Amino acid sequence: MVNHLADQGLAQSMVALEEIPEDLPEFIDDVEEYLPSHLPESDLVLAVGLSGDINLLVPLIAKKTGAKSVIIPIHDPAQLPPGLLREVEESAPEIRMVFPRPFCTLLPVGDEFIDEFVQKFGKPEVEVQGDSYIKKITVKRGAPCGCTDYIAQELEGFPLEEAELEAGNKFHNYPCLASMKDDHISGDTLMHIAGYQAKEAIKRSLGYASKSAMVDPDDCEGDECEHACLEHCPQVRSGIATIILDDDGKAVIDPASCGLCEICIQECPYGAIEIMEGPLKW
Ligand code: SF4
Ligand code: SF4
Numbered sequence: 381m382v383n384h385l386a387d388q389g390l391a392q393s394m395v396a397l398e399e400i401p402e403d404l405p406e407f408i409d410d411v412e413e414y415l416p417s418h419l420p421e422s423d424l425v426l427a428v429g430l431s432g433d434i435n436l437l438v439p440l441i442a443k444k445t446g447a448k449s450v451i452i453p454i455h456d457p458a459q460l461p462p463g464l465l466r467e468v469e470e471s472a473p474e475i476r477m478v479f480p481r482p483f484c485t486l487l488p489v490g491d492e493f494i495d496e497f498v499q500k501f502g503k504p505e506v507e508v509q510g511d512s513y514i515k516k517i518t519v520k521r522g523a524p525c526g527c528t529d530y531i532a533q534e535l536e537g538f539p540l541e542e543a544e545l546e547a548g549n550k551f552h553n554y555p556c557l558a559s560m561k562d563d564h565i566s567g568d569t570l571m572h573i574a575g576y577q578a579k580e581a582i583k584r585s586l587g588y589a590s591k592s593a594m595v596d597p598d599d600c601e602g603d604e605c606e607h608a609c610l611e612h613c614p615q616v617r618s619g620i621a622t623i624i625l626d627d628d629g630k631a632v633i634d635p636a637s638c639g640l641c642e643i644c645i646q647e648c649p650y651g652a653i654e655i656m657e658g659p660l661k662w
Pocket of ligand 1: 593612613614615616622623633637638639640641642643644645
């Protein structure tokens with residue numbers, strides 16, 4: 381990830397790079413003993429792949445460097461349990477911290493330094509060019525691990541109508557850093573969530589999805605319903621507006637970001653949702 385960020389133009393902005401040992405005890409009494417000796421002034425701290433108590437080191441590093449913004453991406457459900465996450469946040473309330481799960485769901489948050497980073501890295505955004513075949517895919521914002529750039533290169537030459545399906549296949553060929561363990565916060569695996577972002581970028585640029593869960597407004601009970609679809613959709617739980625409610629409280633699904641997990645179909649008590657084939661627009 382560091383190499384990818386450096387190759388994509390961040391090399392000049394990186395003032396320090398520290399590798400924390402991996403063989404750490406599960407509970408650390410004094411994280412300060414792991415403070416790096418060289419801590420130059422910085423604006424933003426990225427803390428990638430730290431698991432457990434060692435995450436408490438991140439706000440300390442930010443304070444020492446004068447950074448006001450921190451990104452701690454979550455790739456594994458066990459990496460930063462909710463109690464520890466709160467502890468990390470509360471140890472430096474003056475510092476803006478974000479915890480994208482996984483990194484490729486990160487969108488602007490209204491913070492100067494995080495948003496500058498998100499101009500190029502975070503939730504993927506691409507532009508697909510070509511008529512019947514893909515001529516070129518320009519990455520406007522790429523997953524920080526390099527996955528979007530890989531998919532963009534690999535898809536060149538494929539028929540446009542296969543772009544969405546092939547984006548999913550190419551995503552699986554890339555060594556995604558996210559875990560396949562069940563994540564109770566999103567209700568899915570973080571690797572699946574990452575895959576949804578990769579495919580959404582292609583669908584958004586094409587302007588249609590070939591398949592999506594869709595709500596039949598005649599069957600949706602709207603405000604009479606407790607909106608289980610909204611509550612359980614892993615995309616919604618990851619901060620993506622995949623299901624919204626209309627003025628009558630009826631659910632509407634965004635085909636671009638629907639990951640086809642079918643969880644909403646199982647959860648809807650009125651059987652109002654089914655998988656539809658497209659092209660589906662939004
Ligand atoms: S299938 Fe339903 S629950 Fe799954 S991503 Fe699509 S809208 Fe969300
Ligand atoms: S759970 Fe079903 S009935 Fe309830 S809001 Fe969602 S789609 Fe509509």
